[in-house]
Amino acid sequence: MPNDLTTILEAIWAGLVTGAQDARHPFHTPVVATARMGDCDARVVVLRRATPDHRELAFHTDARAPKVPLLQACHTTAWVFYDPAGKVQIRAKGETAVHRDDAVAAQAWARTKLMSRRCYLAELAPSTPVDEPTSGLPAAFIERSPTAPESEPGFANFAVCVTTVTRLEWLKLAARGHQRAAFVWDADASRWQGSWLTP
Ligand SMILES: Cc1cc2nc3c(=O)[nH]c(=O)nc-3n(C[C@H](O)[C@H](O)[C@H](O)COP(=O)(O)O)c2cc1C
Secondary structure: OOOOOOHHHHHHHHHHHHHHHHOHHHHHHOOEEEEEHHHHHHHHOOOEEEEEHHHHEEEEEOOOHHEEEEEEEOEEEEEEEEOOOEEEEEOOOOOEEEOOOOOOHHHHOOOHHHHHHHHHOOOOOOOOOOOOOOOOOOOHOEEEEOOOHHHHHHHHHEEEEEEEEEEEEEEOOOOOOEEEEEEEEEOOEEEEEEEEEOO
C-alpha cells in the first residue's frame, strides 16, 4: 500500500492514462455524472484521453445527446473509476467543455475509427422516442463501416467532452483497513495539494 501522497497522485494519473489507451483496463469505462436543478444523471462512457499535464479527461459523444446541455449547464462533472483487481476507486471532478466543430473535435475525429464514426451518422438524435427497437444507424452501415468520405457528415454530430480536473480522490480497499486520499488543484500555486481522509 503506497504511503506517500506524491506516489499516489502519480499512480492515479498513470492509471488513467493506461485506462484511456487500453480497452481491457477497467478505467476504460468510467461513469460520468451530471447534476442540474435538483436532478442528477449518470452514464458509462469510454475514457478516450487522460492528459496529466493539463489535468484533462475526455470522452466522445453525439453532440445531440441529452447529456450535452447537462454538461454545459452544470458547474462540475463527476467521473468514477473502479479497478476491481487493484481494489482502487478513483473519483475526479471538474468543469467540462464540450468541443464541437472546432480544432479539438477535428483532432479527435481524425483518430476515430470508421466503425466508431457510424454512430454519428444516425439520422435521429440519441434519446428520440421510436415505435420499434432500432439502432438508429443508416441501413447502409448496419453490415459495414462507412468509407472515410461516407463518414464525414458524422463530424457535425461529433463532440469531445473535456473535463479539467480540479479534485481527485483515491480509495484503496484492503483487508487490514482501507485508505483514502484527496488532491485539490491549487490554482494560485499551480500544484496539487494532497491530504489523507478517513475512508
Ligand atoms: C461500455 C459503454 C460505453 C459507453 N460509451 C459511451 C461514450 O463514450 N459516449 C457516450 O455518449 N455514450 C456512451 N455509452 C452510452 C451511455 O452510457 C448512455 O447510455 C448514452 O450516452 C445516453 O446518455 P445520455 O442520455 O445521458 O445522453 C456507453 C455505454 C456503455 C455500456
